[in-house]
Amino acid sequence: MPKLWTVPPTEAMRADGLRVAELDTSGTPGFTGGKKAGVPLLAERAQVLSDLQEKLYANGRAGGDRRNVLLILQGMDTAGKGGIVRHVIGSVDPQGVDHAAFGVPTPEESRHHYLWRIRKALPRAGQLGVFDRSHYEDVLVVRVHNLVPPTVWEPRYDEINAFEQELVDEGTSLVKVAMFVSLDEQKRRLAERLERTDKFWKFNPSDIDERAFWPAYQDAYQAVLDRTSTEYAPWHVVPADRKWFSRLAVTELLIAALERLDLDWPPATFDVEQQKRRLARA
Amino acid sequence: MPKLWTVPPTEAMRADGLRVAELDTSGTPGFTGGKKAGVPLLAERAQVLSDLQEKLYANGRAGGDRRNVLLILQGMDTAGKGGIVRHVIGSVDPQGVDHAAFGVPTPEESRHHYLWRIRKALPRAGQLGVFDRSHYEDVLVVRVHNLVPPTVWEPRYDEINAFEQELVDEGTSLVKVAMFVSLDEQKRRLAERLERTDKFWKFNPSDIDERAFWPAYQDAYQAVLDRTSTEYAPWHVVPADRKWFSRLAVTELLIAALERLDLDWPPATFDVEQQKRRLARA
Numbered sequence: 001m002p003k004l005w006t007v008p009p010t011e012a013m014r015a016d017g018l019r020v021a022e023l024d025t026s027g028t029p030g031f032t033g034g035k036k037a038g039v040p041l042l043a044e045r046a047q048v049l050s051d052l053q054e055k056l057y058a059n060g061r062a063g064g065d066r067r068n069v070l071l072i073l074q075g076m077d078t079a080g081k082g083g084i085v086r087h088v089i090g091s092v093d094p095q096g097v098d099h100a101a102f103g104v105p106t107p108e109e110s111r112h113h114y115l116w117r118i119r120k121a122l123p124r125a126g127q128l129g130v131f132d133r134s135h136y137e138d139v140l141v142v143r144v145h146n147l148v149p150p151t152v153w154e155p156r157y158d159e160i161n162a163f164e165q166e167l168v169d170e171g172t173s174l175v176k177v178a179m180f181v182s183l184d185e186q187k188r189r190l191a192e193r194l195e196r197t198d199k200f201w202k203f204n205p206s207d208i209d210e211r212a213f214w215p216a217y218q219d220a221y222q223a224v225l226d227r228t229s230t231e232y233a234p235w236h237v238v239p240a241d242r243k244w245f246s247r248l249a250v251t252e253l254l255i256a257a258l259e260r261l262d263l264d265w266p267p268a269t270f271d272v273e274q275q276k277r278r279l280a281r282a
Numbered sequence: 283m284p285k286l287w288t289v290p291p292t293e294a295m296r297a298d299g300l301r302v303a304e305l306d307t308s309g310t311p312g313f314t315g316g317k318k319a320g321v322p323l324l325a326e327r328a329q330v331l332s333d334l335q336e337k338l339y340a341n342g343r344a345g346g347d348r349r350n351v352l353l354i355l356q357g358m359d360t361a362g363k364g365g366i367v368r369h370v371i372g373s374v375d376p377q378g379v380d381h382a383a384f385g386v387p388t389p390e391e392s393r394h395h396y397l398w399r400i401r402k403a404l405p406r407a408g409q410l411g412v413f414d415r416s417h418y419e420d421v422l423v424v425r426v427h428n429l430v431p432p433t434v435w436e437p438r439y440d441e442i443n444a445f446e447q448e449l450v451d452e453g454t455s456l457v458k459v460a461m462f463v464s465l466d467e468q469k470r471r472l473a474e475r476l477e478r479t480d481k482f483w484k485f486n487p488s489d490i491d492e493r494a495f496w497p498a499y500q501d502a503y504q505a506v507l508d509r510t511s512t513e514y515a516p517w518h519v520v521p522a523d524r525k526w527f528s529r530l531a532v533t534e535l536l537i538a539a540l541e542r543l544d545l546d547w548p549p550a551t552f553d554v555e556q557q558k559r560r561l562a563r564a
Contacts, residue, residue: 062483086375093368095383095414099376132377187561194558200550201344205557211564268482273489276476279469282494 001236002252004033004041009252013226015235020218025182029225042248046091049251053128053256054267057096060126063266067171070129070259074136075179075216077207078189079240081132089130089248098123101132114138115163136224144216152262157227164233173257174233177250178221179240183214284534286383287316297507297517302500307464308523317526324530328373331533335410336359339378342408345548349453351539352411356418357461358499360471361522363414370532371412379435383414383504395495397445418506426498441508446515447522455539456515460503461522465496487558
């Protein structure tokens, strides 16, 4: 178990049975240290993550290993998804990262099945994929705002489970993370975006409108956790009021996923001693 | 001028008139410090690069600014292109990076014009694009190994210039970097890949074969510099025997390109005070 955790992060944040409305968004489930211990630990574990990612990449490139890891990030505005990308994914080699963000569908995307744009963005072999929002938007914002009738979004939970089973069968390890901040913390973060000229670009007046839909979003997230947290692709719920904790938590979840792949460096596909002799002469 | 440079990096490494065969690959053109000064300076300048990149990204996202920056990396095996991606590009937010590597063309790519795969990978507005190898392979390896006759590759120089003019007209700042290591340094780096089990995957026996083509590559690179270093898309030549220097040099070239864009944070597209009042009530 990683240092300072009393329960492995994969267990401590597992969604099973969790009630979204009752979540302590300022909690640090399973972690006994505070910020003072968490920040240096994050730097240390980022290096572990980076080393594991390089092995994944090496196996995809040279080892013919088609496996990969896909981090799916969901969360309300200001939950810190962008910070995870910048500070957690930012600690690994950019060559090995396939990043995609899913906003409001483009006109072209809208003409296709909602999984169309998702399939196009799936990570390549050996890559660490990151989805900033994902196909879950189609049972979250779409459900909350009645963008399609229930007869359309209702079957999507099963469809998503089938889709993810397919991904897992193809060699993808899914790390699904739902990040939650409190309404108060969200207000604080939105206020900051209105105070700083270097943050205006991150603000959208509709972010304030969305706050009125908080209970509906909680229900929609609850349904996602209840219906799409599977053995092969479980959800993890990360309290996100404390940025240092959410970053540490996601780092640990990624490390755990990579460790489960039991990766080694790809063996040489050539005679090492012979190549040394050739090189000496070249 | 950045600290410790006697000549601005953009000038000190400009390709104009440079003879590839005479290059001191262990040099640090324009830079007066050694490794001891260069390493901490690199960390400091990486932060400057990261801040500028965030402004570029912000303007692409919120400001409707279609401009972007594209780093084109060329260099022989072991020149350190991957290290630039990992250590220089790795210092900025992954969300703002569009990375593409161009290896031996796939069967599908081979059926198209050589610029087809390049056009598909061009960076989006506000992004920092990185090409690890590029369309220049089609006048480098292709020329050296006679993969097509001279009548085919010869017109490509002009075609590339026209293509790059088009990119610049569309708002792309091109930062073209050719990295050179000495044959001795390359031998040392290849030997390391044969000594360490965690490096085997980076080694390819054909890397040794390519060493025999060194003079032909020098000629091909010379033609690239002579014929495609334009006012609007100049080449920079970076001596790469010292990794800390090549990383610092590319960092400075990117900073200079971003500074030329004269970016500011996008202004608010909403009434800030009104939104503050709305937020207070929400």
